[in-house]
Amino acid sequence: MGLVGILVGLALLIALAYRGWSVLLLAPIAALIAAAFAGEPLLAHWSQTFMGSAARFLAQFFPIFLLGALFGKLMDDSGSVTAIAGAMTRRLGARRAILAVVIAGAIVTYGGVSLFVAFFVLAPMAEALFRAADIPRRLMPAAIALGTSTFTMSALPGTPSIQNAIPMPFFGTTPFAAPGLGVIASIVMLVFGLAWLARAEASARRRSEGFGPGILADVDAAAADEIVRERATVAQEFDPAEIRHGHHAEQGPPLLAAFAPLVVVVLVNLVMSLVVLPRLDLTYLAEPRWGSTSLSAVGGVWSVVVALATAIVAVVALNLRRLSELRASMDAGANASVLPAVSVASLVGFGAVVAALPAFEVVRDWVLSIQGGPLVSLAASTNILAALTGSASGGMTIALDALGSTYMGLAAELGIDPSLLHRVAVIGSGTLDSLPHNGAVVTLLAVCGTTHREGYFHIVMVGIVGAVLGLVAVIALGSVFGSF
Structure with missing residues (x-):
């Protein structure tokens, strides 16, 4: 009955979340249903297991949610994201419309700008470019997704995304884990995605299919849509409802000033990870007052936090006059982090209750028995739970909460570098998460004014198939050459 309870709870969570129900309500209810089927104490699981795990997640990662959302909002309100995207689209032009959209999205998201902020800025620019180039509107979501939601989220070393941060406390790694493999995976995703979109564009031109009728969807309406919001807040670290709060600058900064905070994020992250923190005497962290922890457990998160905080100071200093309502922008950015952080923490609490049930041993044994070794089973578990x-x-946090220590034990036994586990877990989480119910997919289609029927297939190709190919490359090369 315990396994049946897990399946019933999971089915309820998926079905009602897809219909727009809040995960804040669904996750504890689903967890209690699973516990009830197993005959476990319900209140103890809710207050101790569920809330304890959710609280630990927030304690570890809320600073990244907070600073990431705040940085994205300030970059948006200062006009910096618009300036960067506009520069890319002007320089590459309508003749290279798809490439312009992809590169613009990649630059801003690798620099730390929230995915949803990028969506709302890039969609109008992509619409203008695609209309001028007479490229079908249905390819717009895939082009934006390729630049914002694939290699810059999961593969490029040093990306400040929350997905790249989550494995660090589990594996004692940094944001730059397995950099060579990450770059290779990024190349695979980018080349495959561009090739697919070029093929789709050429096919449309042979059929004389132009941009098509209609106008761009109202981004304000998309941001205010409650169902979009509920799905979106478990997918990324920015609440779409806050996208239009604050005050957007009428004129953006010069290009160099717009780029500078993005460069700050990458450089400070690198220096903190590889130079500053390893040279500090942090033995005091082992004391009980600091949680009896270690640099390997907190260093990665610290690097990202310092990088984002420094970049926030930079964007404010460079755009103080443009941020005419600085407090309102900062309030909106801070508020935008809360619902996503708590929603994901609730999912993590659900996973903790499931992992604590006796029946979960069957699930764990099945995952570990997947043919291909620990790398393949780790990729499969993160894929399945993210989906x-x-x-x-x-999905990745649930998988690592339940199985992270097991994989670390296997890594020590088999001589696998934890950095390789890190990169496999992150890329694995960013593949099947792009199923139709994913909040980022729903939001992207809404702001582009397309439906699932029109635009989703191409998102699958660039966001799932391309990512799976990158994941296969990392597992194959990592199995032969180890982490590099």
Whole structure:
């Protein structure tokens, strides 16, 4: 009955979340249903297991949610994201419309700008470019997704995304784990995605299919849509409802000033990870007052936090006059982090209750028995849970909470570098999370004014198939050459 309870709870969570129910309500209810089927104490699981795990997740990662959302909002309100995207689209032009959209999205998201902020800025620019180039509107979501939601989220070393941060406390790694493999995976995803979109564009031109009728969807309406919001807040670290709060600058900064905070994020992250923190005497962290922890457990998160905080100071200093309502922008950015963080924490609490049930041993044994070794089973577990929850961050955290220590033991036994586990877990979480119910997919289609029927197939090709190919490359090369 315990296994049946897990399946019933998971089915309820998926079905009602897809219909727009809040995960804040669904996750504890689903967890209690699973516990009830197993005959476990319900209140103890809710207050101790569920809330304890959710609280630990927030304690570890809320600073990244907070600073990431705040940085994205300030970059948007200062006009910096618009300036960067506009520069890319002008320089590459309508003749290279798809490439312009992809590169613009990649630059801003690798620099730390929230995925949803990028969506709302890039969609109008992509619409203008695609209309001028007479490229079908249905390819717009895939082009934006390729630049914002694939290699810059999961593969490029040093990306400040929450997905890249989650494995660090489990594996004692940094944001730059397995950099060579990450770059290779990024190349695979980018080349495959561009090739697919070029093929789709050429096919449309042979059929004389132009941009098509209609106008761009109202981004304000998309941001205010409650169902979009509920799905979106478990997919990324920014609440779409806050996208239009604050005050957007009428004129953006010069290009160099717009780029500078993105460069700050990458450089400070690198220096903190590889130079500053390893040279500090942090033995005091082993004391009980600091949680009896270690640099390997907190260093990665610290690097990202310092990088984002420094970049926030930079964007404010460079755009103080443009941020005419700085407090309102900062309030909106801070508020935008809360619902996503708590929603993902609730998913993590659900996973903790499931992992604590006796029947979960069957699931764990099945995952570990997957042919191909620990790398393949780790990729499969993060894939499956990200797909079921519609959340790369939530699915990966559930998998690592339940199995992280097991994989670390296997890594020590088999001589596998934890950095390789890190990169496999992150890329694995960013593949099947892009199923139709994923909040980022729903939001992207809404702001582009397309339906699942029109635009989703191409998102699958660039966001799932391309990512799976990158994951296969990392597992194959990592199995032969180890982490590099």
